[in-house]
Structure formats: C-alpha cells, structure tokens
Amino acid sequence: MLPNLPTALQRVGEQVLSAPAGVARSTILETAERSGTSPATVTRFCRALGLPGYADLRLAMAEETGRSSSVAGWEIDIGREINPSDPLDRVASLVATAEIRAIQETIAQLDLQAVDRAAEAIDKARRVELYGAGGSTLVAGKMQLNLHRIGVPTWVWGDVHSGLTSSVLLKPGDVAIGISHSGATQETLEMLSVAASSGATTVALTNVPDSPLVEVADIVLTTATHETTFRPAPMASRLPQIIVLDLVYVAVAQRRHEQTIAALKMTADAVSGHRKGPRVKKVGQ
Structure with a gap:
C-alpha cells in the first residue's frame, strides 16, 4: 500500500515497516515524532489500514513481531517476560530467538x-x-x-x-x-x-x-x-x-x-x- 498513500502517511508506514517491534512498544506520540508527523497523521494511517485506532496497530505489531516462531527447533514467544522460575533451556531459547530476530530485521532494513x-x-x-x-x-x-x-x-x-x-x-x-x-x-x-x-x-x-x-x-x-x-x-x-x-x-x-x-x-x-x-x-x- 505504501506507494499509494499520501506523503505524510508514507512516512508513518516507513517507520512501521522499519521498526514494527518498536511501534508495538511506543506511544502514538513517539511514533509520530519518529516519523516526523503528528498523532493525527498516525491515526489516519491506522484507518487507512482498516484499523480503528493506534491501540489496534500496536496490538497487530506485537502479534506480528512477538508471535511464537520456530527457529532451529526453538518455539518461543519473544514478547514474553523472563521469570525467576523459568528453566534455563527456555531462557536460552528466548534470548537466542530475540537475537536472531533482531539480526534478521537489521539486515532487512539496512x-x-x-x-x-x-x-x-x-x-x-x-x-x-x-x-x-x-x-x-x-x-x-x-x-x-x-x-x-x-x-x-x-x-x-x-x-x-x-x-x-x-x-x-x-x-x-x-x-x-x-x-x-x-x-x-x-x-x-x-x-x-x-x-x-x-x-x-x-x-x-x-x-x-x-x-x-x-x-x-x-x-x-x-x-x-x-x-x-x-x-x-x-x-x-x-x-x-x-x-x-x-x-x-x-x-x-x-x-x-x-x-x-x-x-x-x-x-x-x-x-x-x-x-x-x-x-x-x-x-x-
């Protein structure tokens, strides 16, 4: 959709594509500042995607970047917290999966x-x-x-x-x-x-x-x-x-x-x- 969006909405879209996990953790004001736009523009972007508002965009990005993934035999939700009682094998999978995803996203947007x-x-x-x-x-x-x-x-x-x-x-x-x-x-x-x-x-x-x-x-x-x-x-x-x-x-x-x-x-x-x-x-x- 990006090429067909108005210029301001394109800037929001580029920010979402470059850092989807960051959008999932950011407020609407932070996303607006990083894309050089305004909260109102971010809201218009969400509606252009068919989403009611920014909260729905954050949820969608969280699901996209934090969903369970299978990497080298690991199944882990990289969005979950590490608890004191977690076994070390699960912690190892969580850390490794997060690192792998970060490298993949770094190369994709580089x-x-x-x-x-x-x-x-x-x-x-x-x-x-x-x-x-x-x-x-x-x-x-x-x-x-x-x-x-x-x-x-x-x-x-x-x-x-x-x-x-x-x-x-x-x-x-x-x-x-x-x-x-x-x-x-x-x-x-x-x-x-x-x-x-x-x-x-x-x-x-x-x-x-x-x-x-x-x-x-x-x-x-x-x-x-x-x-x-x-x-x-x-x-x-x-x-x-x-x-x-x-x-x-x-x-x-x-x-x-x-x-x-x-x-x-x-x-x-x-x-x-x-x-x-x-x-x-x-x-x-």
Missing part, C-alpha cells in the same frame, strides 16, 4: 548502499577513528581489531578528551564512525561533530534514524533490536551493531582482496608460536 559507501571511504582513508561510550566502545574495539588486522590504520576513542584531541586533527579523506544505540550520547555526538568539522567522512551507527548523531553524519547505518527482560535495548543492540560493522569490514576486505589474504596469513603466522599444540598422552595415561 541501507546496503550506505554500507557500500562506508566501505569505499574506509578503503581509501588515511586513518579511521571510532567513537563510542560504555558498551558501544566494546563494539568499536572489535571493528578496530578487524580493520587493523588487514592493514587499515584504526583507532578507538571511548574517552571524550582523548577523542576530541584526535578528531580535531582529522583531515578530508579520513573516516570517523560514531556508535550509539540512542544516537543521543553527548560524548559520541561531540566527537563525531568535531570530526565532521575537521573534514572527515562521518558515519553514524544507531538504532534511531532521526537522532542527533545522524544530523552530523554523511553516512547512516541503522540497527533493529529486540529487548528481553534483563537485556534492555542498549544492551540488546550490541550484536546487531557488530553484524553491521562486520558487513562493512567484509566489504572493505573485498576491495583489497589480495592484500587482505596476505595480511590475515601474516598476522596468523605471527601469533602461531603462542598456541599450544595438542597434548600428547604419556604411555600408561
């Missing part, structure tokens, strides 16, 4: 042209800097290890003072990546803003496509998340973030195929002497 542009910029960059705070720094660290191992000069900054003193020295052609689930973390926003002012190509990785971080980014990469009882959205966002950055890394590696293969072999050989071989059993053991 702008692959943006991934391609990010990879192209990184491949040509003099240096790459990643900014984050808290758990986002851990995600940035994994990307730094990946790129560093194939010869891309890469740094991670989780401390705003160090990040600012580095980002102000960036130049056109350098790449700066800011990672924030909310897209509103002040420290990350500040570091990426300075990088942008320095002329670097800026990339935002966030779950909120209309966040402040996006406003200072040349390239935007977005994720989807599924919360569980003890893993709120910022914690649940880590694996989808890693998946997106892994995709960017592989796209960079493709562009420098021979160099990547040689670098991976050299780095593997460099640490091979620090791995213990299989334990040889003595006679009688």
